[in-house]
Structures are given as C-alpha cells and as structure tokens.
Amino acid sequence: QQQVKQSPQSLIVQKGGISIINCAYENTAFDYFPWYQQFPGKGPALLIAIRPDVSEKKEGRFTISFNKSAKQFSLHIMDSQPGDSATYFCAASPYSWGKLQFGAGTQVVVTP
Amino acid sequence: DVKVTQSSRYLVKRTGEKVFLECVQDMDHENMFWYRQDPGLGLRLIYFSYDVKMKEKGDIPEGYSVSREKKERFSLILESASTNQTSMYLCASSHLGQEEGAFFGQGTRLTVV
Numbered sequence: 001q002q003q004v005k006q007s008p009q010s011l012i013v014q015k016g017g018i019s020i021i022n023c024a025y026e027n028t029a030f031d032y033f034p035w036y037q038q039f040p041g042k043g044p045a046l047l048i049a050i051r052p053d054v055s056e057k058k059e060g061r062f063t064i065s066f067n068k069s070a071k072q073f074s075l076h077i078m079d080s081q082p083g084d085s086a087t088y089f090c091a092a093s094p095y096s097w098g099k100l101q102f103g104a105g106t107q108v109v110v111t112p
Numbered sequence: 113d114v115k116v117t118q119s120s121r122y123l124v125k126r127t128g129e130k131v132f133l134e135c136v137q138d139m140d141h142e143n144m145f146w147y148r149q150d151p152g153l154g155l156r157l158i159y160f161s162y163d164v165k166m167k168e169k170g171d172i173p174e175g176y177s178v179s180r181e182k183k184e185r186f187s188l189i190l191e192s193a194s195t196n197q198t199s200m201y202l203c204a205s206s207h208l209g210q211e212e213g214a215f216f217g218q219g220t221r222l223t224v225v
Binding site (some may be wrong): 002004006011013022032035036039043044045046049086091096097098100101102103104105 | 116143144145147152153154155156157160168202204206207208209210211212213214215216217218219
C-alpha cells in the first residue's frame, strides 16, 4: 500500500506552460517532502524539498506548495521547457536523511 | 562532486542464481539504501543501513539480503533470483542530520530469465 499517492500518472504540456503534479500522504510523522527528477537511464536527483512549517518554497521555475491540514503538496513547473521532460517523484520521510516513501511517479513531456 | 556508484548498469541472470549488486559512495555518508523501481509503483525500499554491519528491512525485503562490511559499500544480494525480481535497482546514500537529502546511483537494470 503506497503511503504517498501521486497524480497524474503522465502529463503533456506545451513549452511555456505550467506543469502541476499533486501528492497526498497520511502519515503525520512525515516531516520532509522532497521532489526528485529522473531522466531516462539516470538515477533520481533531488530537485527541491520542503518542510511543513512553510506553505511554499520556490527555486527558479520550480515551486512546492504545501497544505499541512489537507496533507497534500504539489510541484508547479512554471514556463515549462523541453529540457524539463522527465519523470518526477514526490516523496516523504520523517527526516531529510531518512528512508523515503515515494509516490508512483509522473512522466512529464513538454512539447516544443 | 558527490558520487554513488553502482557496479553494473545492466545485468542478465538466470533463475535460481545468486546475484550480487554492489554500491559504493565516496561522501562518507552514514546511511545507505537499496530501492527497487517498477513502472506505476515508484521506488520501494528493500533494505537500509544506518551504520557499518547494521541493516534494517524496508517495505519489500522478501527474497533479498544485504551486507555492509565497510562504511562506503552496501551490497544487495538476491539469494535465488526469480523472474519477478526483474527490475531497476537503485542505491542511495545520505548524511545523518543533513538537509541535503539522499543521493542516488545511476541504477542497475536486472533481468532474470
């Protein structure tokens, strides 16, 4: 049973558009919520992470929004570029260095 | 530059074989993890280790064991490979108490025939 539920499974967006990926969790012991980006043939790489004491975190074109009461968080990719085409995983853990519970992943395709 | 290196990118093994997947990190990280990645299921934790000679089961440990004799090396062992263990295997490491999170290797694509 997946502790972190991620949607959608796949997403096609035009260049310059906004990609939005949503995740939900149940375990209130989770205190660290990272997003990983994975390109074909590569391992996942940390993209951005948030803790529940803030509602939003922005790094460049990537923003995490966090709703602690709803136990949901989302990744927004602004001004999507073809180079953003990848699989994105949300995850959760009690600690930034601890074992991660991953969502199922979202394959994002940005068309030129 | 941080590095987690997995010994093989691709492996093909026969059913019943004993399989060793090796992972080495050069960051002096205390924590090391083995995940399995399958389409539609994301990454699932097999085993992890917080110290040398220490191991804990993850969510799907059945059919696997691990070994950590040195801090930098974490091995995943498939005692008797089966076709349902065909998957992508990812090793990761992290530094205790640090916010930088986990670093992943490039993965080993294992096919059991």
